[in-house]
Amino acid sequence: MTKFILKRLLIIIPVLWIVATLTFFVMRMTPGGPFDTDRKVPEEILKNLEAKYHLDEPLAAQYLRYMGMLLQGDLGPSFRYPSRTVNEIIAETFPVSALIGLLGLIYALILGVGAGIFAASKPNTKRDFLPMTFAMLGISLPSFVIGPLFMLVFAINLEWFNVAGWTEAKDAVLPALTLGTMYAAYFARLSRAGILDMVHQDFIRTAKAKGLPGWLIMLRHTLKGGLLSTVSFLGPAVAAMLTGSLVVETIFSVPGLGRFFVQSALNRDYTLVLGCVLFLAVFIVLMNLIVDIAYAFMNPKVSYDSNGT
Amino acid sequence: MGNFFKIFSVSLSFLLLWEADARSYTVAKQQLIKVGNATEPKDLDPATVTGTPESHILDNLFEGLMAYQPRTLDPIPGVAESWSVSADGKVYTFKLRKNARWSDGVEVTAQDFVYSWIRALSPKTASEYAYQLFYVKNGEAFNAGKIKDPTQVGIKALDKYTLQVSLENPTPFFVRLTSFHTYYPVPPHVVEKEGKEWTKEGKLVSNGPFKLKEWKLNRHIHLARNEHYWDKEAVMMNEVIFYPVENTDTEEKMFVAGDLHMTSTVPTLKVPFYQSKMKQNPNQYQIYKNVPNLAVYFYRFNVRKKPMDDPRVRRALALTVDRKLIVERVTRGGQLPAGSFTPTVAGYFYQGQHTLPVSVTPEAIAEAKKLLKDAGYEDPKTMPKIELLYNTNEAHKQIAIAIQQMWNKNLGVEVELFNQEWKVYLDSENKGNFNVSRAGWVGDYPDPNTFLDMFVTNGGNNKTGWSNKDYDKMIDMAAETLDQAKRFDYFQKAEDLLLTELPILPIYFYTQQKLISEDVRMLEEGKITEWYDNITDRLLYKYYVLVDVKK
Numbered sequence: 001m002t003k004f005i006l007k008r009l010l011i012i013i014p015v016l017w018i019v020a021t022l023t024f025f026v027m028r029m030t031p032g033g034p035f036d037t038d039r040k041v042p043e044e045i046l047k048n049l050e051a052k053y054h055l056d057e058p059l060a061a062q063y064l065r066y067m068g069m070l071l072q073g074d075l076g077p078s079f080r081y082p083s084r085t086v087n088e089i090i091a092e093t094f095p096v097s098a099l100i101g102l103l104g105l106i107y108a109l110i111l112g113v114g115a116g117i118f119a120a121s122k123p124n125t126k127r128d129f130l131p132m133t134f135a136m137l138g139i140s141l142p143s144f145v146i147g148p149l150f151m152l153v154f155a156i157n158l159e160w161f162n163v164a165g166w167t168e169a170k171d172a173v174l175p176a177l178t179l180g181t182m183y184a185a186y187f188a189r190l191s192r193a194g195i196l197d198m199v200h201q202d203f204i205r206t207a208k209a210k211g212l213p214g215w216l217i218m219l220r221h222t223l224k225g226g227l228l229s230t231v232s233f234l235g236p237a238v239a240a241m242l243t244g245s246l247v248v249e250t251i252f253s254v255p256g257l258g259r260f261f262v263q264s265a266l267n268r269d270y271t272l273v274l275g276c277v278l279f280l281a282v283f284i285v286l287m288n289l290i291v292d293i294a295y296a297f298m299n300p301k302v303s304y305d306s307n308g309t
Numbered sequence: 310m311g312n313f314f315k316i317f318s319v320s321l322s323f324l325l326l327w328e329a330d331a332r333s334y335t336v337a338k339q340q341l342i343k344v345g346n347a348t349e350p351k352d353l354d355p356a357t358v359t360g361t362p363e364s365h366i367l368d369n370l371f372e373g374l375m376a377y378q379p380r381t382l383d384p385i386p387g388v389a390e391s392w393s394v395s396a397d398g399k400v401y402t403f404k405l406r407k408n409a410r411w412s413d414g415v416e417v418t419a420q421d422f423v424y425s426w427i428r429a430l431s432p433k434t435a436s437e438y439a440y441q442l443f444y445v446k447n448g449e450a451f452n453a454g455k456i457k458d459p460t461q462v463g464i465k466a467l468d469k470y471t472l473q474v475s476l477e478n479p480t481p482f483f484v485r486l487t488s489f490h491t492y493y494p495v496p497p498h499v500v501e502k503e504g505k506e507w508t509k510e511g512k513l514v515s516n517g518p519f520k521l522k523e524w525k526l527n528r529h530i531h532l533a534r535n536e537h538y539w540d541k542e543a544v545m546m547n548e549v550i551f552y553p554v555e556n557t558d559t560e561e562k563m564f565v566a567g568d569l570h571m572t573s574t575v576p577t578l579k580v581p582f583y584q585s586k587m588k589q590n591p592n593q594y595q596i597y598k599n600v601p602n603l604a605v606y607f608y609r610f611n612v613r614k615k616p617m618d619d620p621r622v623r624r625a626l627a628l629t630v631d632r633k634l635i636v637e638r639v640t641r642g643g644q645l646p647a648g649s650f651t652p653t654v655a656g657y658f659y660q661g662q663h664t665l666p667v668s669v670t671p672e673a674i675a676e677a678k679k680l681l682k683d684a685g686y687e688d689p690k691t692m693p694k695i696e697l698l699y700n701t702n703e704a705h706k707q708i709a710i711a712i713q714q715m716w717n718k719n720l721g722v723e724v725e726l727f728n729q730e731w732k733v734y735l736d737s738e739n740k741g742n743f744n745v746s747r748a749g750w751v752g753d754y755p756d757p758n759t760f761l762d763m764f765v766t767n768g769g770n771n772k773t774g775w776s777n778k779d780y781d782k783m784i785d786m787a788a789e790t791l792d793q794a795k796r797f798d799y800f801q802k803a804e805d806l807l808l809t810e811l812p813i814l815p816i817y818f819y820t821q822q823k824l825i826s827e828d829v830r831m832l833e834e835g836k837i838t839e840w841y842d843n844i845t846d847r848l849l850y851k852y853y854v855l856v857d858v859k860k
Contacts, residue, residue: 032732037359038749040739040769041437044453048435083352083508084526092526148558156566163566164559165552166528253554253563255527268732 001296004304008289012282019281020070020274024063027270034079034268053079066274075278076271080264086275090257094279097244097256100172104180105241111180112187113230117218119188120195120226131188138185147178147251164253175252179245183237187230195226224298231298235291239283334856336545336837337828342853345560345572346551349527353508355493356429357436361751361846362573364490366530366551369850370515371493374403374422374472375484379849380833380841382655382755384484388417388494388516389472398479398791399446403487405470410537411496412520419466424497427451427459441491441753444483446475478788481796482756489754518544518851527553532850545832545854564824570855571829575822577704580642583824594827594858599643603652603752603844604819605760606644608697608712608745609738612812613774615693617744621684622692623811625677629719630712631669636817639711640704643822647815650807651760654752654844657797663808665815674719681720689721698727699747700734708816709747738772746772749819755844757800758787764807775812821846828855 035041035049050056054065069076075086115131122128154174155163161174198204199222207217244258257276264272295302350363355371358364376387389403409417426445429436430452443449446463450456463475476483486492496514500507507513510524518540519532530551534544552569554560557576563569575583575597583597610617610626617623632646646667649659666673686692697713699705706728713724724745729737738746750770752759762768762784766776783803790796807813821842830837832852842848 030733031736035437036732036735036739037437038735039359040772042440042769044449045435045437045439048432048439048452049437052433052435080351081349081526082357083354083505089526148562151559151562156562159566163563163568164554164556165563165568166525250556251559253527253552253556253559255525259527259555266731 001293001304005289005293008285008292012285015285016278016281020067020278021063023274023277024066024270025059027265027268027273028059030268032268034270036268053077066271070278075275078269078272080267080269080272086271089260089272090275090279093255093257093260094243096166096254097249097258098242100175100179100248100254100256101238101241101244103172103176104178104183105238106180107176108180108183108187108241112184113191113227115184115188116191116230117195117223120192120199121218123196128192132192135185135188138181139189141182143178143182143245143247144251146181147174147248150174150178151251164251166253166255171252171254175248175254178251179241179248183241186233186237190230190233191227194229195222198222198226201225228295228298231294232291235287236284239280239287243280243283334830334858337855337857340546340855341548341550342546342570342829342850342855343550343552343568344848345554345563345569345574346530347553347573348555349553350530353513353521353524353530355490355495356425356434357438358490359438362551362553365848366532367490367493368517368847369519369532369549370513370517370521371490372409372517373489373492373494374405374487377485377488377847377849379831379847379852380843382485382843382845382847384488387488388422389487392484398481399476401474401476401483402467403472403474405472406539407470408539409516410539411498411514411516412535412537413496413499413514414537415496415498415514417494417516418469419472420469421494421497422472423464423466425494426464426492427462428495428500429491430462431459436491438491441486441489444476444478444480444486446477448477479791480788481791481793482754482758485754485756518546518849519549522548529553540851543832544851546850549850561824564826567826570826572824575642575824577640577642580822584643596824596826598821598823598825598840598842600821600823600842600846601645601652601844602819602821602846603654603755603759604750605647605650605652606708606747606749606816606819607647607650608814608816609743609748609773610745610812610814611741611743611774613741614744616684616686616695619684620810621680622686623814625680625684625720626716626722627665627811627814628673628677628680629669630715630814630816631667632665632816633667634715635708635711639707640817643820644817645820647817649804650813650815651757651800651804652752652818652844654757655755656793657757657800659801659804659808661801661805661808663805665808669715669719677720681722689723692722695722695724696727696744697724697747698729698734698737698743698745700731701728705747712816741772741774745814748772748813751819752845757797757804758784761787761800761803761807764812771812773812775810777806777810780806827858830854830856 035046054062077085078089115135119128119131151163151174155161162171165171204217204221207221244256246259246262249256249258260272261276264276296304346365347362350366351360352358353366355367372387374387374389375384378385388405388409390406392401392403394401405419411417426442428434430439430442430448432452432454439452447456447461451462465473467473494516499512499514503512510521513521518535518538520535522533523531532549534547557574560572561576561579564572587595587597610623612618636644636646648664648667651659681689697709699709709726713726716722716724737743750760763770764775765781765784780803783799787796787799825840829840831840832854837854
């Protein structure tokens with residue numbers, strides 16, 4: 001197992017290198033640059049700007065320069081926010097996104113998996129259809145609809161929360177609910193399907209024959225295998241939730257990392273784009289690793305030891 | 310233009326009505342105003358930033374040689390108490406007040422201005438807005454690295470309180486320019502110590518009515534009163550918080566919930582709602598404000614490409630756009646249809662005979678058809694297809710569709726619409742890869758020059774390929790003339806040429822829309838009055854006061 005984990009951690013290095021290289025060159029091939037605005041900057045000023053950010057050097061030299069900085073863990077200065085470095089921006093905004101993501105995740109897991117179990121316990125009855133209809137709604141309603149709706153009900157009508165902004169702890173609640181709702185819906189459908197797959201397995205029948213009570217079978221046997229698909233979806237889902245969502249953060253005017261993913265690309269803020277992409281890449285690789293480890297515990301068929309199957 | 314005055318006088322009569330109905334109020338104990346400020350500022354360095362959200366904050370943190378009157382934008386003494394100009398209009402001498410201080414108590418001196426302007430012009434600073442200082446003698450050459458010695462640049466401290474500025478040309482609006490943020494002083498003692506981090510919270514030191522208390526990325530910028538400000542007695546506001554709320558619907562909801570005193574704009578879809586609410590209750594306080602803005606929405610014609618190379622085609626197209634319909638039915642935000650290119654500014658408005666009609670008449674269509682026939686396109690099908698480019702945005706799309714329909718219905722001309730992401734669109738525009746492209750221009754300072762000098766031959770923002778020697782000459786003459794009436798005469802002639810040749814198609818003049826709480830009042834000549842704005846929406850919280858209205 002340790003060997004497996006080490007191997008997977010080492011893979012991060014080539015993955016990051018490929019992602020960084022691709023992103024670097026794709027960004028440079030995109031028309032328009034960081035200093036293009038609707039009031040055109042005079043030639044001589046553009047030259048000064050390019051010299052300041054080393055954009056006047058050949059592309060290969062710029063690439064090497066960036067890779068050199070990257071090796072030292074330096075993501076460089078932001079083009080759009082010149083008084084801040086990319087490291088600072090990520091360090092300042094990621095905790096906000098992570099808090100919202102974590103709250104959203106907990107909410108989505110409890111509600112989603114709960115609804116899935118509830119629905120799967122009596123398939124094709126009202127108990128099944130009702131939560132699954134809501135789940136379908138949750139999947140189809142985009143967050144730019146749900147967000148303002150929550151805002152209207154909980155902030156403006158009931159006045160339980162602030163409309164938007166980031167001044168007190170409870171400001172995380174509405175964004176977390178908005179973010180979590182869509183995932184809760186996915187979790188509900190995935191866990192229901194997974195559990196129903198398990199119900200007809202031989203080992204469940206054996207457990208039933210042994211006379212184990214239904215709830216114990218569910219807890220000890222069915223869930224373990226039934227939630228496998230949910231767990232594999234958790235990898236990318238957790239990475240996406242914790243690194244923030246553009247829509248949710250813009251709607252609730254929350255200072256998270258999510259909005260920089262899109263905005264930095266639109267601004268051609270080369271260093272910030274790279275920083276965000278690399279950060280997300282590391283996150284996804286790590287999350288998938290955790291998921292794979294969880295697999296080994298949940299599914300007896302999976303083993304990562306070389307002397308195993 | 311008649312329309313402009315009509316709308317203006319209507320809103321004026323509303324104003325009188327509110328005054329008559331004004332309920333009694335007391336000055337609020339807590340003077341803390343919360344305002345929506347659209348987006349996170351790039352930086353708070355007055356020398357390098359270019360955007361509106363940045364200038365909203367900087368105008369309150371810093372003060373230039375001249376400040377500006379909040380209603381008219383006319384220059385009033387700021388750090389400089391007085392100024393004089395040489396007979397040829399090229400040398401300005403500013404006398405600085407002796408009690409001007411940085412927010413850390415350090416004196417503001419003439420040397421600080423020399424330092425700041427040289428810094429803004431220095432190639433090392435690489436300021437995008439360095440060209441705002443190109444009016445100063447050798448400013449451009451120094452910025453381009455052709456002159457290395459900063460003492461050759463036309464700015465000198467004659468003594469601690471006397472600043473002498475030499476210009477390239479007599480620039481009649483130069484005094485006005487010194488109230489623009491690129492001309493603001495920066496504190497040398499802080500900049501030298503902190504380097505590019507000097508604008509961060511805890512480090513930034515300013516010389517205006519407010520100082521920086523907090524700057525949290527994408528959260529808020531919090532200003533507090535500057536106890537060292539020379540005119541602090543006149544300031545009633547204690548704190549200002551700017552919120553970078555990008556989503557306009559969210560901003561509006563925050564206002565409704567009472568979390569903001571002022572919004573930066575109003576969501577387009579909500580404008581009719583507020584307008585009708587305002588009409589229904591004319592006696593109540595009007596929270597919805599719509600103020601003419603120094604900005605124009607227009608299309609560029611690429612005169613290097615067929616069929617836009619023919620001025621007759623351009624004229625035919627310009628005649629058949631119903632500007633009134635566009636502002637009333639498409640944009641619906643109280644914008645003003647543009648019959649000329651330059652909005653009315655500081656005594657200037659275009660009165661020439663080439664004003665474009667705001668509505669389309671059958672006569673105009675007949676004239677346009679004849680123009681197309683003369684240009685050899687009697688059958689519009691033979692005309693090369695017109696490609697209309699705009700940056701991806703719902704509002705631009707709707708306007709483009711409306712204009713596409715108008716040209717098709719009135720002339721039978723086929724128009725294809727293209728949208729591109731912002732930076733790609735800018736790239737296409739700069740490279741001339743377009744037939745017709747959507748554009749907007751916000752004036753930098755209240756003078757026609759900021760609009761008309763765009764279209765000189767090979768001007769960086771011309772982008773149409775249009776060139777006219779007489780036009781260039783008029784703009785040059787205006788730059789060398791001190792007499793305001795004469796200058797405006799040159800601008801009139803230049804605009805005449807612009808509207809005859811039509812490398813551009815003016816569509817509407819922007820207006821600034823806001824929601825403003827009843828508690829927000831302003832000071833004018835020592836008295837508390839209703840809220841007011843200026844045409845560039847440069848808000849000075851120095852003149853703001855919050856009140857408690859008796860319900």
